Amino acid sequence: MKDSLLQSLERLRAEFSGQLADASDEAKLLEVKTEYLGKKGRLTEVLKEMGRLSSEDRPTVGAKANEVKEFIDAQIKAALEKSKSAAIESELAKDVFDITLPGRPEVLGHLHPVTQILNLSRDLFERLGFATHTGPEIEDDYHSFEALNIPANHPARDLQDTFYLKGKNWLLRPHTSTVQIRVMEKQKPPLRMIAPGTVYRSDSDVTHTPMFHQIEGLWVDEGVTFADLKGVLSLFVQGLFGESVEVRFRPSFFPFTEPSAELDMSCFSCKRQGCNLCKGTGWIEVLGCGMVDPEVFKFVGYDAEKVQGFAFGIGMERLAMLKFGITDLRLFFENDIRFLKQF
Ligand code: PHE
Secondary structure (H helix, E strand, O other): OHHHHHHHHHHHHHHHHHHHHHOOOHHHHHHHHHHHHOOOOHHHHHHHHHHHOOOOOHHHHHHHHHHHHHHHHHHHHHHHHHHHHHHHHHHHHOOOOOOOOOOOOOOOOOOOHHHHHHHHHHHHHHHOOOEEOOOOOEEEHHHHOHHHOOOOOOHHHHHOOOOEEOOOOEEEOOOOHHHHHHHHHHOOOOEEEEEEEEEEOOOOEOOEOOEEEEEEEEEEEOOOOHHHHHHHHHHHHHHHHOOOOOEEEEEEEEOOEEEEEEEEEEOOOOOOOOOOOOOOOOEEEEEEEEEEOHHHHHHHOOOOOOOEEEEEEEEHHHHHHHHHOOOOHHHHHOOOHHHHOOO
């Protein structure tokens, strides 16, 4: 009995080895495994016979049976590993991956042309010691008009086609001059500030959009003169368009500055010969400015006998159009990537 069992076990091992050599893939290997080690497997069948052995013979046969079981287990495991890596090797050999292909590059965007000009302008003013302030885009009548010396029913209100909200007291600010008032209310002079931001007017054509951007500027101190205004704004314009650009100041009107002026720069495109860009005049209008009207100082409690100041407001889209040679302002806000990519 004992000997025949030992023989069976040896035979089992030999047959298993033969079958293993023939098993070509994972599925076959698993089949072979169940054939020998499964619940109704061949080794299991042999082990059942062991019950009939004498207690003396049992350990010898048991040890042998264990040895064969471990052998089969280990062989199957090794063969499975081998077949797995062989599968990977053969996939790779098929050339489905070209590991030498370059990766997909990360597509990087860039700042909107108007933002670029706004940042550039801000840098120029910060270098001259102007601190940046912001204010709300939804404003009240007082900060938009009243405190800027534009009383109700004054014809100067017609200069701006304003978006009103909920009656006549709340509106989308039509200019950043509102921030002048808000900062002066909080801060005593001397003051040197800019206020970049979004403004709104009910206006739409090739050079106007209902929403656009301005930078407001204000310098208040004892003894600030129109010469300071000229110096600062000339440096700004030349910083943006080059040192060879000339500036001139044309009398104008704003209710909150007196005297008021428009700053023109010499046309950088034709060098004042006259071209399409400057409409044949040799000059391009850039911004509005002036000395702060003493009436405005009264509203914020500044002593107009002691301090003087100048203010200016610059349209960013207009500067960006000039700087980049764009003729239709609306293109800035259509978000056509083919357009924006060019700047
Ligand atoms: N607020 C004026 C506008 O929007 C510009 C301006 C600002 C003019 C400050 C003079 C001084 O048109």
